[in-house]
Amino acid sequence: GESVGLHLPTLSVQEGDNSIINCAYSNSASDYFIWYKQESGKGPQFIIDIRSNMDKRQGQRVTVLLNKTVKHLSLQIAATQPGDSAVYFCAENTAQNSGAGSYQLTFGKGTKLSVIP
C-alpha cells in the first residue's frame, strides 16, 4: 500500500547550523501533513502541520515546505540546538479518509537528528 517514507535515517548537524529533514510521500491524495518530534522515552510531540492548499508554513524556528508536484515534504529547523536532538516523523492523512471521518495518520520511519555541540 502507499506509505510515507523518509530519505535519510540519520542526520548530524553542528549546533547553530540549520537542519533540513526530508520526507517523501507516495499517496497523491494526501492533503494534510504533520511533523512530530520524539525524544527518548516520550511520545511524539506535535511540531507543525500543513494542508495541501499551502506550500509553506512557518513556526517558531521551524518551517515546513510542501511540494505536491514531486510529493515531497521537508522540515527546516533554524539555528539547531542540542535540545533539537530527537527522532523526527512526518505523518499524513488523505482527503478520502478525512472525508469519511477517519483521521488516521500514516507515519514514516523517522529520521534521527543528532546535534553536535
Place this chain on the structure above:
Amino acid sequence: EAGVTQFPSHSVIEKGQTVTLRCDPISGHDNLYWYRRVMGKEIKFLLHFVKESKQDESGMPNNRFLAERTGGTYSTLKVQPAELEDSGVYFCASSQSLAGLHEQYFGPGTRLTVT
C-alpha cells in the same frame, strides 16, 4: 493543562496472558486514537474513537485486540491472549472536538513486552 496520559508505562507479560492498557485523553477532546510501534517498524494506526463510538477500527490487527471507551472519556485497549508479535510501544493520542483534521497530541506510550 494536563496532556494525554497512559498507564502503565511498561508491562511485561507472558505469551497467552491478558494485558489492559489505559489512556486518558486531554480533557474535552472527543477524538481518541490508538497507535502502536512494533520493533523496527513505523508507528501504525489501530483505531479512532469519537466520544464512545468507534469511528475507524481498520488498523486493529485481529480479534485478540479489544478497545473500549465507555462514557467517552478514558479508553482501554485489551490484548487477550497476548502473542510475542504484540510486543512494542502502544501510543494513545487525542484531538479536539471540532470537525475535520486537527493536530493529534500523543501520550508517552506503554511499552509492552511479551515473553
